[in-house]
Amino acid sequence: MMQDGGMNRLRASALIRHEVGLHARPSVKLTKLAKAFESKIDLGLSPDGPWVDAKSIVKVMATKAPKDSTLYFRAEGSDAEAALDALVTLVNEDFPDGP
Amino acid sequence: MKGNVGIVIVSHSADVARGTALMVEQMVGREVPLGWCGGDPDGGLGTSVEAILAAIDKAWSEQGVAILVDLGGAETNSEMAIEMLPESRRSRVVVCNAPVVEGAVMAATEAASGAPLDVVRRTAEELTPA
Numbered sequence: 150m151m152q153d154g155g156m157n158r159l160r161a162s163a164l165i166r167h168e169v170g171l172h173a174r175p176s177v178k179l180t181k182l183a184k185a186f187e188s189k190i191d192l193g194l195s196p197d198g199p200w201v202d203a204k205s206i207v208k209v210m211a212t213k214a215p216k217d218s219t220l221y222f223r224a225e226g227s228d229a230e231a232a233l234d235a236l237v238t239l240v241n242e243d244f245p246d247g248p
Numbered sequence: 249m250k251g252n253v254g255i256v257i258v259s260h261s262a263d264v265a266r267g268t269a270l271m272v273e274q275m276v277g278r279e280v281p282l283g284w285c286g287g288d289p290d291g292g293l294g295t296s297v298e299a300i301l302a303a304i305d306k307a308w309s310e311q312g313v314a315i316l317v318d319l320g321g322a323e324t325n326s327e328m329a330i331e332m333l334p335e336s337r338r339s340r341v342v343v344c345n346a347p348v349v350e351g352a353v354m355a356a357t358e359a360a361s362g363a364p365l366d367v368v369r370r371t372a373e374e375l376t377p378a
Contacts, residue, residue, distance in 0.1 A: 177275050177357050184361035206357040207374040 150233055158225040161233040162196070163240035164217065171214035175244040180206040182239055188226025190236070196221050203236070253359040253368045254281035254307030256315040257352050258300055258322045262287035268316075268349050276356040283307035295322045300329040304341060312340035312365035314372065316351045340365065346372040 150161045167175050183190045183203040191200035194214055201208040203222065214220060220240055224232045239245075255272060259265040265286030272282055283303030288294035300315075307313050315330075317323045323343060330341045342365060344351055351372040358371040 173353070174275050177353065180357055181276070181360055204361075205371070205374075206354050207371060 150230065157229075158223055159229045159233055160196075160221065160223045161237050162219050162221045163237045164219050165214055165240055166216065167243055168216060170216045170218065171209070171212060171220070173210065176210040177206060178244050179236065179239060180204060180209050182235055183232065186224075186226070186228045186232035186235075188224045188229040188232050190222060190224045190229075190232055193221040193223075194218060251309045251311055252280050252362055253311045253355075253365050254283065254304075254309040254313040255352055255356050255359060256300070256303045256307045256313055256326075257282075257284040257286075257348060258295055258303070258315060258326050259284075259286035259318045259348055260293040260295055260322060261318075262291075264318065264348070268352050271349065272352050272356045275353055276360055280356045280359045281307040281309050281313075282356075283313075295325045297325050297329045297332065300326050301332060304329060304333065304337075308337075310340075312342070314355050314359070314365060314368050315341065315343045316346060316348045316355065316372065317343060318348045342369050344369050344372040346375050350375050 150159055190203040192203040193200045222233055222236050257265050257268045265284040269282055269284040283306035285299035285303040304313055315326050317326050326343050355368050355372040358368045
C-alpha cells in the first residue's frame with residue numbers, strides 16, 4: 150500500500166487469478182465488500198486508471214478484467230487502509246465464499 | 249428504516265423466475281428479501297396479479313420493494329398489483345426498467361448494502377441504454 154502523491158489517498162494492487170477473471174460472482178463479492186467501507190474506492194486495470202467506482206456493481210462488472218490481470222485500487226477516506234487490505238485479501242484469496 | 253430493500257422477480261415463465269431467484273441467492277446472498285412468481289396456474293406461460301401480490305408480500309421490507317419484470321403483461325400486472333396494495337405500501341414499491349435477470353442481480357447487490365429504494369432502482373436501470 151502506498152500514499153498517492155500529496156493527497157490523503159492510498160493505493161494498492163492485486164493480481165487476479167480467478168479462472169475466468171472478474172466475472173459475475175467475483176464482481177458481486179468485490180462490490181459488496183467495497184460498499185462495506187465509508188471511503189471512496191476506485192478500481193482500475195492500470196496504475197493510471199481509467200478508474201471506476203468500486204461500489205458500482207454495473208461498472209465493476211463492465212471492467213471484464215481477465216485472469217492474470219492486475220486490479221488497482223485507490224481509496225480515500227477514514228477507513229481507506231482497512232478497505233484496501235480487505236479488497237487485496239479478497240482478490241489474493243481468489244474470492245472465497247463469505248460467511 | 250431498518251432492513252434491506254426487497255426484490256421481486258416477475259416472469260412469464262416459472263422456470264425463468266425461479267432460476268433468476270436462484271442466481272440472486274447464490275451470487276448475492278440471502279440478506280435481501282426475495283419473492284418471485286411466473287407462469288399461470290395451469291403451468292403455462294403468463295403472469296397473475298394475485299401471484300405478484302403474494303411475491304411482494306414475501307419480499308416485503310419497510311425499505312420498500314423493487315420489482316424486475318420480463319415482458320408486457322409482467323409489467324402491466326405488476327403495476328396493477330401495486331395499485332391494489334394498501335396505501336401505506338403503494339409508494340414503496342417500484343417496477344424497474346431493466347432486464348429481468350441482470351437487473352435482479354444488480355438490484356440485489358445494491359440492496360445488500362442497505363441502499364434505499366431509489367438507489368436500488370437506479371442501479372438496475374443503469375443497464376438500460378438511455
